[in-house]
Amino acid sequence: FGAFCPEPLHLSPKFFGDFSSFLFRIGASSDSSRVFRASGDNSNFVYCNAHKEMLPNGIAFGGNLDSRFFGLWLHDSLET
Numbered sequence: 001f002g003a004f005c006p007e008p009l010h011l012s013p014k015f016f017g018d019f020s021s022f023l024f025r026i027g028a029s030s031d032s033s034r035v036f037r038a039s040g041d042n043s044n045f046v047y048c049n050a051h052k053e054m055l056p057n058g059i060a061f062g063g064n065l066d067s068r069f070f071g072l073w074l075h076d077s078l079e080t
Contacts, residue, residue: 001023001024001025001026001072002023002024002025002026003021003022003024003046003071003072004020004021004023004024005017005045005046005061006021009046009048009059011048011050012047012048012049013049013052014047015043015044015045015046015047015065016045016046016047016048017046018045019037019038019040019045021045021046021061022035022036022037023035023036023061023062023071023072024036038062044062044063044064044065045061046059046061047059047060047061047065048060050076056068056073057075057076058073058074058075058076059073059074059076060072060073060074
């Protein structure tokens with residue numbers, strides 16, 4: 001499982017990126033590999049934050065900060 005962001009990751013308390021960002025899964029066969037593009041429901045593409053007590057600290061692709069639900073989330077400690 002992985003993600004693509006068209007611009008360098010940078011610390012920000014807000015989402016950034018654009019519709020060229022996507023998540024992907026590489027499976028054992030080409031049939032099980034898949035690309036997950038943005039739904040268009042919002043502009044929450046990429047989030048990268050650290051050292052903030054009131055906000056999640058880590059890297060997120062897609063999702064919502066308020067609900068803490070993301071398409072892909074990597075905590076800054078790299079723990080799940």
